[in-house]
Amino acid sequence: MAETGPPNRQPAIRVTTMPADANPYGDIFGGWLMSQMDMAAGLVASRHSRGRAVTIAVEGMKFHAPVAVGDEVSVFADMVKVGRTSMTIDVQAWRRGRHTEAQCMVTQAQFVFVAIDEERKPRVVSAA
8 A cells, every 4th residue: 555644634633642552562452543543533423414423333444554652643534425324434543653753554444423313313414
């Protein structure tokens, strides 16, 4: 995969990894990284649908490179498809070492959300 660098805009989420997020070898847990990606996608889904939205699927999750304690992780999320009640969001996570400017994509996936109402039933996605 040819990397050109992260998107030229602000990420949905940016966080510094901590020791509690890692295994005994200092590698960040994949589940922790996936939760950051889910939060970023959730922000996009809720904003677009103007209300509550929940994750119903994660498709094509790929881990390209490890993330270490102290790395800065930036998560970018882009709406790629809107259905009647669902939204598909492309998500990429990029890492930057603590003392460098070099960045690399570490994870990518598509997250599918459904807009829900107060009774947790699917609702029509509002036009944004």
